[in-house]
Amino acid sequence: xxxxxxxxxxxxxxxxxxxxxxxxxxxxxxxxxxxxxxxxxxxxxxxxxxxxxxxxxxxxxxxxxxxxxxxxxxxxxxxxxxxxxxxxxxxxxxxxxxxxxxxxxxxxxxxxxxxxxxxxxxxxxxxxxxxxxxxxxxxxxxxxxxxxxxxxxxxxxxxxxxxxxxxxxxxxxxxxxxxxxxxxxxxxxxxxxxxxxxxxxxxxxxxxxxxxxxxxxxxxxxxxxxxxx
Numbered sequence: 001x002x003x004x005x006x007x008x009x010x011x012x013x014x015x016x017x018x019x020x021x022x023x024x025x026x027x028x029x030x031x032x033x034x035x036x037x038x039x040x041x042x043x044x045x046x047x048x049x050x051x052x053x054x055x056x057x058x059x060x061x062x063x064x065x066x067x068x069x070x071x072x073x074x075x076x077x078x079x080x081x082x083x084x085x086x087x088x089x090x091x092x093x094x095x096x097x098x099x100x101x102x103x104x105x106x107x108x109x110x111x112x113x114x115x116x117x118x119x120x121x122x123x124x125x126x127x128x129x130x131x132x133x134x135x136x137x138x139x140x141x142x143x144x145x146x147x148x149x150x151x152x153x154x155x156x157x158x159x160x161x162x163x164x165x166x167x168x169x170x171x172x173x174x175x176x177x178x179x180x181x182x183x184x185x186x187x188x189x190x191x192x193x194x195x196x197x198x199x200x201x202x203x204x205x206x207x208x209x210x211x212x213x214x215x216x217x218x219x220x221x222x223x224x225x226x227x228x229x
Contacts, residue, residue, distance in 0.1 A: 148183075
């Protein structure tokens with residue numbers, strides 16, 4: 001289970017504290033077990049800061065705390081605070097990266113949902129980048145392309161991996177389909193085909209506003225008998 005430490009402090013010397021944290025990152029390179037750190041400043045009190053540090057587990061957090069570099073930096077950090085900081089150890093009981101949830105739902109519904117339903121979480125100014133297309137597509141073009149795939153294949157996606165960072169989600173997927181209709185001039189073959197790929201989605205206000213696609217189109221065409229050995 002993911003574990004986080006929350007440090008609540010007040011300081012009028014944040015620039016010094018920031019440099020101290022940079023020093024800790026440098027000194028513990030290759031040894032620290034923290035995977036993610038976020039510092040927030042209170043809008044109502046410019047001297048009030050909260051740091052959230054994420055670890056894979058409580059045991060890894062304790063191992064990180066036991067590093068001599070961590071202990072030394074912690075003492076120096078306390079000295080920079082206007083009052084003694086408070087520390088909280090928290091087991092994460094719910095963790096939702098909401099943009100990743102939306103991206104996953106897109107792939108899980110693709111092939112089963114109608115066009116309007118599938119694209120309901122897309123912005124009207126959505127821009128689609130696909131090397132198979134001569135030009136980038138706007139939302140209407142992306143919808144039309146999806147309908148073309150559905151006319152040509154009965155298909156589904158399997159999500160194998162996801163990474164979410166800031167406003168972007170990367171999804172590594174596997175696709176499986178049966179060729180039941182015309183596809184770029186190739187009549188239906190009844191062939192079962194597979195393909196793998198990766199898609200980056202960019203989000204704005206909880207909706208997808210841009211997408212970048214990379215997939216094994218050449219492998220798909222070979223399975224359909226278009227490309228020779």
